[in-house]
Amino acid sequence: MKKKADIYRMVTPDHLCPWGIKALDLLKRNGFAVIDHHLETMEANEDYKKDHGVDETPQIFIEGERIGGYDALREHLSLGPDPKEGETYQPVVAIFAVTFLMALTTTWDMLGxxxxxxxxxxxxxFSMCALGIQKLRDLKSYATGFVQYDLLAQRYVPYAYVYAFIEAGGGILMIAGLFSWIVAPIVLLASSVGAISVFKAVYVEKRDLKCACVGGDSSVPLGFISLTENLMMMAMAIWMLVQGL
Structure with missing residues (x-):
């Protein structure tokens, strides 16, 4: 027979507790017969915590024994702590992977x-456009991160905002090869300064910074990926200039 589990979690018209949803899923996937108790108002949630002397919901019981919250459930099931957000290259890898596949399928469609x-x-x-979008979605936060290492932005802070438009706009125009004689030199200058800035901050000064390449709330460490972004832009700008000769 399946072991019985009870879960008390907050389910109101305005809020579904994400930890409650995750705990419920864990219980079901581990073969428990779950009785799902909803705390349907903020008052009911606060009363439950007060009456049972706990400071959080959800609360999970297995065969009548209180296990605790979501983290305690993971420990009880020998799953270890829930992975916490830390430094990761996942956002950049995701962007590069998708834009690479987009480039392949677009080329196939255009040329057969x-x-x-x-x-x-x-x-x-495509990568420039995608990375530009990440910066443009929160310009203020992005600029705060960018000025910490970009040499030009440190001397003239408004440039931090301009760079996002250079990257996104340059990518858009480069797709069709429009206005290469204007776009390529601007992108080449911006990316060259960016590459020098990253190299100086990471490899010379050895500073531990977050990269603003995917926005200001990025958990991507400043390093090789950031340098690669600038080198790619430099290569594209030089290629456009050569093609225009």
Whole structure:
């Protein structure tokens, strides 16, 4: 027979406790017969905590024995602590993976075959657009992170805001090869300063900073990925200039 588990969690018209949902899922996936008790108002939730001498919900009971909250349940099931957010390259890897596949499928649709050169062009342009969007969604937060290492932004703070538009706008125009004689030099200058700034901060000064490449709330460490972003932009800008000769 399945072991019986009771869970008391907050379920109101305005709020579904995410930890309660995760705890319920864990119990079901581990084969428990779950009785799901809803605390349907903020008052009911506060009363439950007060009456039972606990400071959080959800609260889980297995065969009548109180286990505790979500973290305690994971420990009881020998799953270890829930992975916490820390430094990760996942956001950048996700962007590069998707834009690379976009470049391949777009090239195939346009040419009826795969062209390495065209796919590389589109990959860099699409990546610039995607990274630009991440910066533009919260310009203030992005700029706060960017000025910590970019040499030009440290001398002229408004440039931190401009850079996001350079990257996104440059990517858009590079997709179609429009206005190369204007776009390429601007992108080349911005990315060159960016590459020097990252190299100085990471490899010379050895500072431990977060990269603003995917926005100001990024958990991506400043380092090789950040340098790669700038080097890709430099390569694309130089390629456009060569193509325009």
């Amino acid at each position: 075959s795969l062209s390495i050169i065209r796919a590389a062009e589109l990959f860099i342009a």
